[in-house]
Amino acid sequence: MNIDFYERIWMWAAGVIIAAFIAVIGVSTVAYGLHPPSHIETIEPSKIFTDPRFSKLGQPVEMPDGTIEVQMAAMMFSFAPNEVRVPAGRRVRFRLTSADVTHGFMISGTNANTMLVPGYISQFTTVFTRPGDYLIVCHEFCGNGHHIMSGRLIVEEAK
Amino acid sequence: MTATGVIAQQPDRPGIDTFARLALANIGVAIAAFGVASAMAIMQALSRANLELPFRSAGMYYMSVTAHGTLMAIVFTTFFIMGFGYVVARHALGGALAMRRTAWLSFWMAVLGTVAAVAVILAGKATVLYTFYPPLKAHPAFYIGLTLVVVGSWGWALVMLRALRVWRVANPGRRIPLSVYGYAATIIVWLLATIGVAAEMLLQLIPWSLGWWATVDPVLARMLFWWFGHPLVYFWLLPAYVVWYGLLPAAAGGKLFSEPLGRVVFAMFVLLSTPVGFHHQFMDPGVSSSWKLFHTFNTLLILYPSFVTAFTIVASLEIAGRMRGGQGVFGWIRRLPWGNPLVSSVILSMLLFAIGGWGGAINASFGMNAVIHNTSWVPGHFHTTVGSASALTFMGTCYLVVPQLLRRRLELVPMARVQPWLWFLGMLLFSIPTHLTGLTGMPRRVFDPRYGDHPTAVSWHWLTNLSAVGGMVLFASALFFVLVMLFTLFGPRVADEAIEFSEPLEDPGTKGALLDRLGLLTALAAALIFIAYGYPIWQHLQMPRFGSPGFSPF
Numbered sequence: 001m002n003i004d005f006y007e008r009i010w011m012w013a014a015g016v017i018i019a020a021f022i023a024v025i026g027v028s029t030v031a032y033g034l035h036p037p038s039h040i041e042t043i044e045p046s047k048i049f050t051d052p053r054f055s056k057l058g059q060p061v062e063m064p065d066g067t068i069e070v071q072m073a074a075m076m077f078s079f080a081p082n083e084v085r086v087p088a089g090r091r092v093r094f095r096l097t098s099a100d101v102t103h104g105f106m107i108s109g110t111n112a113n114t115m116l117v118p119g120y121i122s123q124f125t126t127v128f129t130r131p132g133d134y135l136i137v138c139h140e141f142c143g144n145g146h147h148i149m150s151g152r153l154i155v156e157e158a159k
Numbered sequence: 160m161t162a163t164g165v166i167a168q169q170p171d172r173p174g175i176d177t178f179a180r181l182a183l184a185n186i187g188v189a190i191a192a193f194g195v196a197s198a199m200a201i202m203q204a205l206s207r208a209n210l211e212l213p214f215r216s217a218g219m220y221y222m223s224v225t226a227h228g229t230l231m232a233i234v235f236t237t238f239f240i241m242g243f244g245y246v247v248a249r250h251a252l253g254g255a256l257a258m259r260r261t262a263w264l265s266f267w268m269a270v271l272g273t274v275a276a277v278a279v280i281l282a283g284k285a286t287v288l289y290t291f292y293p294p295l296k297a298h299p300a301f302y303i304g305l306t307l308v309v310v311g312s313w314g315w316a317l318v319m320l321r322a323l324r325v326w327r328v329a330n331p332g333r334r335i336p337l338s339v340y341g342y343a344a345t346i347i348v349w350l351l352a353t354i355g356v357a358a359e360m361l362l363q364l365i366p367w368s369l370g371w372w373a374t375v376d377p378v379l380a381r382m383l384f385w386w387f388g389h390p391l392v393y394f395w396l397l398p399a400y401v402v403w404y405g406l407l408p409a410a411a412g413g414k415l416f417s418e419p420l421g422r423v424v425f426a427m428f429v430l431l432s433t434p435v436g437f438h439h440q441f442m443d444p445g446v447s448s449s450w451k452l453f454h455t456f457n458t459l460l461i462l463y464p465s466f467v468t469a470f471t472i473v474a475s476l477e478i479a480g481r482m483r484g485g486q487g488v489f490g491w492i493r494r495l496p497w498g499n500p501l502v503s504s505v506i507l508s509m510l511l512f513a514i515g516g517w518g519g520a521i522n523a524s525f526g527m528n529a530v531i532h533n534t535s536w537v538p539g540h541f542h543t544t545v546g547s548a549s550a551l552t553f554m555g556t557c558y559l560v561v562p563q564l565l566r567r568r569l570e571l572v573p574m575a576r577v578q579p580w581l582w583f584l585g586m587l588l589f590s591i592p593t594h595l596t597g598l599t600g601m602p603r604r605v606f607d608p609r610y611g612d613h614p615t616a617v618s619w620h621w622l623t624n625l626s627a628v629g630g631m632v633l634f635a636s637a638l639f640f641v642l643v644m645l646f647t648l649f650g651p652r653v654a655d656e657a658i659e660f661s662e663p664l665e666d667p668g669t670k671g672a673l674l675d676r677l678g679l680l681t682a683l684a685a686a687l688i689f690i691a692y693g694y695p696i697w698q699h700l701q702m703p704r705f706g707s708p709g710f711s712p713f
Contacts, residue, residue: 002665007417007470014466021459025525029452034526036441038448044705076712101710102292102377104442104533108600108615111529113442117377118294119705120444135613139533139602141224141288143295143712144217147605152613 037124045118077145104139178249185242196230197637204630228289265314272307286713296709338405355386374706385436408661413479418663434691504555515543536597570646581636589629592622
């Protein structure tokens with residue numbers, strides 16, 4: 001196929017850009033373990049408040065390896081608990097699920113973001129480096145009270 | 160049956176033939192849906208800017224988001240694409256239409272489905288948004304109505320493929336015209352994509368909404384939805400590309416720069432449109448990250464045909480500008496026929512699509528997606544893609560095609576000339592602030608983003624106000640478009656003129672003839688889907704799962 005010289009350059013450049021995108025994502029995934037929250041664990045959505053895996057709602061728990069585990073439940077139209085305090089600079093593992101419809105969980109201004117789908121447990125681990133008062137929002141439409149469904153994350157100075 | 164028997168001229172009423180009547184009926188429904196959806200949109204833009212308006216309520220807002228999304232993303236696009244498909248088949252293939260009865264039956268089925276779905280939405284019984292994620296549960300008429308729209312579109316696809324088959328039998332050895340090739344790609348993408356949503360509707364949502372089944376698995380529903388939901392965007396985009404490749408170079412007074420590469424572009428979309436849906440589910444639990452990564456790579460590969468398109472179309476415009484006497488590096492741009500609303504619409508839609516394309520690459524980037532997932536960045540993004548590349552191109556196409564089909568003169572021409580610029584300006588004002596609020600974590604689809612005046616939420620105010628101004632400009636543009644169409648409906652009659660398709664700079668000869676083997680392409684695409692979805696869904700079905708009963712909190 002006879003391809004124009006400039007077009008040939010353009011096609012190679014486009015190919016190189018896409019290869020670079022793929023390489024960056026590949027390296028960050030393999031070398032830095034950076035991947036989206038993809039935990040696979042199921043739960044009976046009508047029984048989350050009696051399930052031992054969610055017995056510590058509202059009380060961050062320190063795990064043996066020093067990670068702090070935060071358990072939260074989402075329901076129309078609030079988070080339980082709706083205010084969480086964690087220290088800066090520590091590994092924090094969030095474990096979350098929904099009691100009714102599909103909700104979303106995002107800590108505004110950070111990349112802490114996951115869907116909360118009933119019947120499934122969402123889990124991700126992160127570190128907050130900057131102390132402050134962060135807004136938590138539900139980002140998936142969950143009914144007419146969707147816009148009031150929010151919470152707060154207070155990141156405290158490490159002691 | 161001989162080919163001539165099939166294409167024999169059916170008795171038509173003198174004046175407008177069946178192809179044209181079908182095209183007009185479909186495009187008419189599309190424009191009506193567009194008008195209603197635009198009215199919903201202005202209300203939403205004002206609501207997000209926290210303007211207190213009479214009748215402003217959360218229930219009204221979320222209902223109108225559902226109506227806007229369904230009418231714009233599904234009804235306007237699908238009906239326009241079906242109508243314009245008939246136009247392309249009529250002009251590029253010639254001959255009369257076989258299967259007229261199927262064509263009309265499909266049209267009325269899709270209309271019936273639309274009416275049913277929109278009626279329950281407006282009655283407030285289906286406020287589940289156009290993504291209808293369970294366990295939010297709508298009235299069964301919503302799911303059944305949308306299913307009828309899809310079934311109607313299958314009937315249309317059958318009629319179109321039949322017209323192509325008849326042409327190929329009657330013209331052995333001739334290359335499929337590029338615009339028809341692009342439409343065939345659109346249809347193949349659509350047929351493969353709608354398998355997913357058909358399964359979701361028939362095996363999950365319809366029986367569940369009728370009360371036959373108590374629960375539904377929401378993650379499985381999301382997988383099936385996005386099997387359909389991402390190729391849906393290429394179903395919107397490919398007919399726009401048909402206009403860019405097939406009509407724009409001719410309308411601008413030039414030639415198509417590289418015909419064979421156009422075929423490569425459409426073939427790549429057939430292969431890669433569907434095995435990419437997990438990039439909408441990066442933040443989902445219950446889906447493994449390695450399958451998400453596989454879909455990421457496919458998504459990045461599908462940027463390629465759009466990169467190639469950018470070069471080909473700009474080069475074709477340059478040829479047009481120089482054929483019209485343009486000189487120098489940029490002089491050809493001024494010589495383009497900017498007064499032709501099709502030309503200005505398409506060029507402006509391409510500029511907006513450039514923003515959308517780069518934003519899309521960010522969305523697709525596995526890790527970076529966490530910053531913007533489900534924030535207002537996402538509607539900011541897709542208003543520059545489907546809301547610009549597709550919608551603005553479709554409006555521009557209407558200025559060419561609707562008068563031709565009606566055999567009437569285009570009326571209110573000055574308004575038609577201003578309208579694409581208003582859309583461009585309005586979209587920049589709407590979409591850039593909407594992207595920016597998303598970056599700092601403002602969720603999409605919220606009635607009122609005040610959040611108790613948290614400092615983060617306060618920082619969004621001036622941006623949502625700016626995007627409301629953009630919404631008003633967009634609404635003015637939409638109004639101009641609808642008015643031009645309405646006046647043209649009653650404009651003075653003119654003689655029938657054929658629509659001019661672009662001539663390639665060089666005849667393709669037999670270059671890339673392998674690409675014309677549509678059956679082979681379809682089989683390869685199906686195999687890729689089988690890999691990308693077959694194993695993850697099979698694996699998903701193996702684990703212990705707990706279904707959800709329905710909720711209707713609206």
